[in-house]
Amino acid sequence: MIQTLYLAWQYLSFHRLKTAILVTSITLITYLPTGLRVLVQQSSDQLTARAESTPLIVGAKGSPLELVLNTLYFRSEYPEPMKFSEVKRIRETGLASAIPMYIRFHSRGTPIVGTSFDYFGFRSLKVAKGRPLATLGECVLGSRVAASLGLEPGDHLISSPESVFDLAGVYPLKMRVVGTLTFSNTADDDAIFVDLKTAWVIEGLGHGHQDMAKPEAAGGVLKVEGNKVVANASVVQYSEITEDNIDSFHFHGDLSEYPITAVVAVPPAAKSSALLQGRFESADLMIQIVRPTGVMNDLLDTILTVQQFVVAGAIIVGAATLSSVILVFMLSLRLRRREIETMFKIGGSRLTVGLLMASEIIGVLVIGVVLAGGLTLITRAFGAVVIRAVLRM
Amino acid sequence: MITRLFRSGLLALVIAVFGASCGEDGTSDQSIGGQPLTDAKLSVYVVNYPLAYFTERIGGSLVDVQFPAPGDQDPAFWSPDASAITRFQEADIILLNGASYAKWVDRVTLPASKLVDTSASFKDQYIIMPDAVVHTHGPGGEHAHGDMAFTTWLDFKLATRQAEAVFEALQKARPDETERFQAGLDSLRTDLESLDQALIAFGKETTDTPLLGSHPVYQYLARAYDLNLESVHFEPDEAPSAHQLSELQDILEEHPAAWMLWEGDPAEETVAILEELGISSMVFDPCANVPESGDFLSVMRENVESLGGIVALANQE
Structure with a gap:
């Protein structure tokens, strides 16, 4: 038997090119559907896990998918804003705790997530280096952001203008990095976290400037009427919040009117969840409340449909390739007729010759399947990294 | 619509794949917020002494009241440093006076779920100072760095309502101890x-x-x-x-x-x-x-x- 396997191996080694083509064909036929399935399964698990850990999302009327993707993954389009007063409205129902989210701005291509301190507890996020957010103007970095930007506590990060053509817009805010988060294997690793009020400062709704009553601000004062001071745009506004100027930072108007993109509502029980959904679905046409799991399941159905098309295509291509492989083997046997006759003439039995041929075919199949299995394992471990690298190119 | 859905689907696929790229990091580190309440004393942080006193009277031995402002400073204008803010963040309950008292609260990051504005029930009775300087500059329009009277507890009826807010916060955190809190509130209410x-x-x-x-x-x-x-x-x-x-x-x-x-x-x-x-x-x-x-x-x-x-x-x- 060993001699038969030895001869088969020598044959495959000698015809390297033919063997390589056959092995590649078998590998691809096997790998394409299984690798795709692994990727989709990973995606599905991730989407479901993040959505399942987020009971309800409240946002302005619009695309539920955009709202969920923006709130959970900090991607997608910037959804229609709603008023901060909705947070209070949810809290006052007593049916859920409410975590405001304002995901609109970026810094160096990374989303800036404005939220409240409760978000970190809700997501069980931990500080790896430095400390949590404490005051206005500070930021905490997700682990991948910290690694990719090479930033550590004590460094600074500047918010990006929303549009390069917005010359009259607000000044970018120089934020102080006070901490980095541990790796959580979620979208939180790819975000910059700031206090909600810092996000409002980035938007220009809050700012710090010279004390208008002090002599050094006199150059910017246009007129004083009683207790009313009118100043021009030359008043020095601070682009960084420091210990020295933080007391000058303030917000104009009623904070309850300020914008947020969503509220993560966390009801303590299913009953509270149902009651809260009922109140929002019936009471206000401008606000929607969605269950992320429902939205994600709809999305997964779409992804699975796409996957089924791809798998069906792969199976058809695979079948065609398999037919070609079979044809190659049959032609190979025909071409080797004289070689087979020689084996019979030198005393080889029919069984031995059959085993030799079978060993060659099985060898090619086994090598192809093993390679496909290896590729699938690699896909399971590193597929996401490879796709990310390709997309970033 | 189909294109949009397909694009969103692909985006979600990519996003989810991004999230799945590496293994777990087992670092044991500092937790942020959200620690569950235990049977230990309720840790209550306050922004002024009247609230500390009300809390001690109502909560008694069930609460650990912390008022970190130094004794020689006016708590209304004191600002905590980062370490003091961290201690506030770790509290079970943070009692605020409201009425713009302790303006530092607006400039720090505190867990909203733990904040209790003890004067929220009488916001309509706040006193706005008539001589606040109003100014206008830039696109923000006219605004005042307004000044609101904040020593609400000197009206003892309002102080009682603040004490009731403290009671509600403690009761919500420890419903099993309602009777003891109620007794403390009744006694305090009598004095006020x-x-x-x-x-x-x-x-x-x-x-x-x-x-x-x-x-x-x-x-x-x-x-x-x-x-x-x-x-x-x-x-x-x-x-x-x-x-x-x-x-x-x-x-x-x-x-x-x-x-x-x-x-x-x-x-x-x-x-x-x-x-x-x-x-x-x-x-x-x-x-x-x-x-x-x-x-x-x-x-x-x-x-x-x-x-x-x-x-x-x-x-x-």
Whole structure:
């Protein structure tokens, strides 16, 4: 038997090119559907896990998918804003705790997530280096952001203008990095976290400037009427919040009117969840409340449909390739007729010759399947990294 | 629509794949927020001493009240450093006075789920200071760095409502201890009501008596008890400047007060200057910070007794 396997191996080694083509064909036929399935399964698990850990999302009327993707993954389009007063409205129902989210701005291509301190507890996020957010103007970095930007506590990060053509817009805010988060294997690793009020400062709704009553601000004062001071745009506004100027930072108007993109509502029980959904679905046409799991399941159905098309295509291509492989083997046997006759003439039995041929075919199949299995394992471990690298190119 | 859905699907696929790229990091690190309540004492952080006192009276041995402002600073204008903010973040309950008291609260990151605004139930009764500077610049329009009177607890009816807010917060955190909290609240309410009654009586007897406040901290006291009180900006440990005295004399022309209320003992020099103007000094301590001796109730009783002296003198005259 060993001699038969030895001869088969020598044959495959000698015809390297033919063997390589056959092995590649078998590998691809096997790998394409299984690798795709692994990727989709990973995606599905991730989407479901993040959505399942987020009971309800409240946002302005619009695309539920955009709202969920923006709130959970900090991607997608910037959804229609709603008023901060909705947070209070949810809290006052007593049916859920409410975590405001304002995901609109970026810094160096990374989303800036404005939220409240409760978000970190809700997501069980931990500080790896430095400390949590404490005051206005500070930021905490997700682990991948910290690694990719090479930033550590004590460094600074500047918010990006929303549009390069917005010359009259607000000044970018120089934020102080006070901490980095541990790796959580979620979208939180790819975000910059700031206090909600810092996000409002980035938007220009809050700012710090010279004390208008002090002599050094006199150059910017246009007129004083009683207790009313009118100043021009030359008043020095601070682009960084420091210990020295933080007391000058303030917000104009009623904070309850300020914008947020969503509220993560966390009801303590299913009953509270149902009651809260009922109140929002019936009471206000401008606000929607969605269950992320429902939205994600709809999305997964779409992804699975796409996957089924791809798998069906792969199976058809695979079948065609398999037919070609079979044809190659049959032609190979025909071409080797004289070689087979020689084996019979030198005393080889029919069984031995059959085993030799079978060993060659099985060898090619086994090598192809093993390679496909290896590729699938690699896909399971590193597929996401490879796709990310390709997309970033 | 189909294209949009397909794009969103692909985006979600990519996003999810991004999230799945690596293994777990087992670092054990500092947790942020959200620690569950245990059977240990409730950790309650407060922004001023009256709230600390109310909480101790209501919560008793079930609470660990922390008031981190230094004793020599006015808690309304004190700002905590990062480590103090971290301790606030780790508390079970954070009691705020509301009415713009402790403006640092607006500039720090605190867990909203733990914040309790003890004056939220009477926001419509806040007193807005009439002389706040309004200014206009840039696209933000007209705005004021407004000034709102914040010593709400000097109206003892409002103080009672703040105490009730403290009770509700404690009860919500420890529903099993409602009876003990209720007993504490009832006892405190009785004390606050007696102070309230005493001041109502004082107000009735001195409705027309002009009074001065050395600092604009007595607005709620004056409104609640119908006191005819005007305020200046004198500091207890500094003699008034010529400009301040000039302003005082302007006020005295319309408001011939014979008494000035002080937050703390004024400097002897100041007392002498005021005596020359026919103004006697007396201390009415708002007790925003921990008193050197006694507690909130004893300080307030002393305040009421001091005011009684005004009535006695007025009756003699």
